[in-house]
Amino acid sequence: MMKTFTQLKKNIGKKPQGLKTIKVALLGDTATQFLNVALKGSAVDHGFDLDIFEADFGQVSRQILDPTSEYYEFEADYTIIFESSHKLLSQYYKSYNSQLSFAENKINYVEELYETIQSRTKSKVIYCNFPGIDNQVFGNFANKVESSFVFQLNKLNYLLSAQVGINKSNFFIADLVSLQNKWGRNFMFSPNIYVNTEMVLSLDALPIVANHVMSIISSIQGKFKKCVILDLDNTTWGGIIGDDGLEKIQIGSLGIGKAFTEFQYWVKSLQKRGVIVAVCSKNDEYKAKEPFEKHPDMVLKLDDIAVFVANWDNKADNIRKIQSILNIGFDSMVFLDDNPFERNIVRENLPDVCVPELPEDPAEYLEYLYSLNLFETASFSENDAERTKQYQVEAQRAIALESFTNVEDFLKSMNMVSDVQAFNNFSKPRVSQLTQRSNQFNLRTIRYTEQEVENLMNSEDHHTISFTLEDKYGDNGLICVIVLEKKDQETLFIDTWLMSCRVLKRGMEDFTLNTIVDIAKKNGFKYVVGEYIPTSKNQMVADHYGRLGFDVQEDKWILKVDDYNSKEVFILTK
Structure with a gap:
């Protein structure tokens, strides 16, 4: 059952220790103080502690376009932009000479904000779309008059999804339109409160909107229902x-x-x-x-x-x-x-x-x-449709393993083959998705959007590797992701090592390390360095590097390339 605003406010005072802190910038064209509180309270229920920079309302453009603004000093992980339909209507009334292009002009403005943020920060942008206001200037005929506010508002929301949302991988839409469709305009908006406080969301609506936004952040952070x-x-x-x-x-x-x-x-x-x-x-x-x-x-x-x-x-x-x-x-x-x-x-x-x-x-x-809204997601790829088949096949493997007394014989019988490649445009969506979904076998739990994966693909300071795995039972698809960073002339740092838990205990860890060391040798590196950053979910890999033969020094794990002997595996390279 959804908590009330008062209950969310109490959440903040009794939040447990050890929650992961996320930095969020909240920029709005109307008052956002209560939304700030609701977001912090909802974050506790999602397992996060929000550190929020809240700009004075009406400063969206200034904060983003001015490179010396407080927004950029804050260095937010997420930027929430809350622009209201009411301010939009005021802008519409003032633009009689360009009403036919009102939606396009607003979209150009949104894209400018997004591109400016992306050029200066790594912040992901969550943009609230625009719940309907029917000003009844044309009545039902408004849907046939392109210059009407109703027509332009519908067009704007469409373009937000079809033009910006689809093409910008760090851009996410908080769908306030769907919330108003479900809960009703009278529930979401109170004219009295708006006129007297510049708040466009009612107290009852705030927890729903906050949960909606936090669901997006949680899914990007890898917390979602599978x-x-x-x-x-x-x-x-x-x-x-x-x-x-x-x-x-x-x-x-x-x-x-x-x-x-x-x-x-x-x-x-x-x-x-x-x-x-x-x-x-x-x-x-x-x-x-x-x-x-x-x-x-x-x-x-x-x-x-x-x-x-x-x-x-x-x-x-x-x-x-x-x-x-x-x-x-x-x-x-x-x-x-x-x-x-x-x-x-x-x-x-x-x-x-x-x-x-x-x-x-x-x-x-x-x-x-x-x-x-149990099944929020921050990504989707065509490989997702194959997931049921992959788990059905995994159940067959589990049954087959029980018939072998020797695990080595079982692995030999699997006829395993892996396709090892640098990230490319075909694997980019799946690589991004794996970084967002993988929590247990994930040494540093770094999340990448598709844009960030593309940046790694074009980086001269990184080596990227993706691994697939198939066997006689079926194809597991892309199951392992490695990002290696050149720290200096001698050291190759394992920035990201994550793997699907479906392929554990098949020698994939050894096969992956063999590949990493081969890359290190070919490029003249003397050391491969790994790091384990503990989370509430990745305890299973706490001793991962130790099991593979790395030596621990302070908080890093170090492997001397010349001392490494390639490990025996039963996986062939495709």
């Missing part, structure tokens, strides 16, 4: 398959069955976007799978499910089993179950798993889930 785990009876379909039988469960286009069908379409869309779908059901497995195989109205099929667990065991234990196969954090999982008892069992035993309090009426499932 997996949805479904109960079946009365969650994925209506009724109980074991009692009612295949013909009587409720799915389809009639009555309450429509709610479950539309729920399945939503899950299917998540799966196509790259969210892993798993099943955790108290059922006999053959009976639980029957609707997926035989019911004509089922939208979800077995091919959409990465891990299918149906038995009579404790659901918390079964979710642990799913986690062990997927090898992802519990905090990246969402568990959906209609039964309050089962929800509480999971909450008590696996507190990191997100367990929404589904409404009693299945007709309300989707609207409730929409409001939670």
Whole structure:
């Protein structure tokens, strides 16, 4: 349930120690003091401590265009630009001679702000789009009059996405339009408060907007949900398959069955976007799978499910089993179950798993889930659509491993091949995405946008390496990313080493180090230096460099290139 503004304010005073600090600049054309408070309070719930520079309102252009401004002294990680529809309307009224190009002029202004920020800082920009104001000058006919404010406002929001959002990798849109569509203009905006305080967001709306913005920051920081785990009876379909039988469960286009069908379409869309779908059901497995195989109205099929667990065991234990196969954090999982008892069992035993309090009426499932914005993402690539297949294949590998008494024999039998390349325009989206998604096997947890990846590709001071991995079971795709920085004539520093946990214990770590040392030798470096920066999630690689033979000196790990003997692996280079 969304916290109130007062509760968010209290959050700030009782925030726990050890939260990661993020520097945020908040620039607005109206009063943002209360939004500042809401952002700080919401950040605590997202696991961050915000250090916010808030400019006086109306200083957006000055702060960004003046290279000596306080904004640039602050060196923000994120820049939130909050420009209101009300100020936009005032600008529109003053531009009678250029109303046909009003939206284009505003877009040019936004692009100028963005390009200026990018040329002077590494800050990512979060820009709030413009909720609708219908000034009723043309009524409904406004949608057919290009010079009307309604037409220009709609065009502006479209261009923000289609022209700026798509083409600028460090530009993210906080979609206030969708929030107003859901909650209503009267909820979001209070005329009295605006006239007397220059605030355009109501106190009730502030927590929603703050959570929306913090969801974007969290996803860029690598904190987001990767997996949805479904109960079946009365969650994925209506009724109980074991009692009612295949013909009587409720799915389809009639009555309450429509709610479950539309729920399945939503899950299917998540799966196509790259969210892993798993099943955790108290059922006999053959009976639980029957609707997926035989019911004509089922939208979800077995091919959409990465891990299918149906038995009579404790659901918390079964979710642990799913986690062990997927090898992802519990905090990246969402568990959906209609039964309050089962929800509480999971909450008590696996507190990191997100367990929404589904409404009693299945007709309300989707609207409730929409409001939670559980699956925010900061990136998308075509490889995401293959994720379910990759995890299904991983389950096959896990079963195959159990039939071998010797791990070495198992690895030899896998016929593993890796394509090793410098970053390129084809791998750039996936490399960026991996840096944002990888938390466990990530030595320094540095995040890169696509623009920053491109900068590395063109840098003379860096070597970049991407690794794919395929075997007889299937193709894992791009699974390892290395960024090497030339520190001096003798030293090559491992700026980034991250890897998908799906390929652990197959010798990929040794294969990667062999490749790094080969590059060091070819370029005349004497030392390879690594660093481990601990986070709450990457403890699994705390002794990574020690296991690989590096010597520790203060807070760095050092490997002498001439003393290194290439490690035996069972991976061939493509």
